[in-house]
Amino acid sequence: MISTSEFRKGAKILFRDEPYMVLEYHHVKPGKGGAFVRTKMKNMITGLIHEETFRSGEKFSDPGLEYKDMLYLYKDGEMYQFMDQDSFEQIAFNKSQIEDVLDFLKEQIIYTVLYFNDKPIAVTAPLFMELTVTETPPGIRGDTAQGGATKPATLETGLVLQVPLFVNEGDIIKVDTRDTSYVERVKQ
Template sequence: MLSTTDFRKGLKIEIDNTPYEIMDFLHVKPGKGGAFVRTKLKNLLTGGAIDQTFRSGEKVGKPDMETRDMQYLYHDGSGFVFMDMSTYEQVTIQDEAMKDKGGFLKDGQTVKTLFYNGQPLDIELPAAVVLQIKETEPGIKGDTVSGASKPATLETGVVINVPLFVNQGDMVKVDTRSREYLGRESQ
């Protein structure tokens, strides 16, 4: 059991058999009455956010969660297949649970996978990945009307905006959170 004194950003708690992550919290001590903790929680199963208030010292459950290193194998049409690096067991995470993270996975890439009650829940991508430009139009000199960028399709199928000097076949570094171009990588 976890007490409200243990609350911090990123802490995972369980309320009514549902795992939540604390996104923000504020300890409030009014002049009259007992202290309380106001929190903003993210539901780890659905991704939705709720506001919840707890009395100071109130106890909440600790979810049965673990993180394992898994290797991405392939996409089977309905989900992403990963292999546990220690037991070689394969698990599938459905497309809906992955949201837009699947566009940054390359075959053989190792990621941290979050499990809740033995079921895969989510993956943790690195902050930036290096991917190859599969398709982009050649940049036209002097074309700065469009903000000096053009769309480019990466080897995984994700489309991002890149500067005009980036060509097809270039290796680029991409921020996985904002989907922004960070720079070219030497091959």
């Protein structure tokens, strides 16, 4: 059981028989009446975000979420095929179920799949991924006065992000999947 006093950013609770993640919370103690907790929560199945107010000390069940490592195999029409690393069972996701990781979808990479009641509900990319730059304009020395200038680069997955001027086509770069940012160029 998880009490409202144990709410933290990212805490997961079972609310109205669905898993929710706490995005924000504020303990409020008015001068008159009982204390309460104002929260902003995200439904982990539908992705909808809404605000809810609870009495202080109210308890919620743990949603019993399970995480499994799954290998992305290939795209089959509109479906994306993943394989469980332990049982070798294949699971297909549609585009709307994995839209958060579409920019980082690369064959033969292991992703974390979140299960609720033995049903897959979400796919999470690794924290860092190494992707090949397929298209970027050449960086010309002297383009900046201060250094630290960037240019757009298209990666093998179709993602476009800003990279330093010294990155060229064919280079492999490390990308932080949490905020879609360039980390470093990988030596080959």
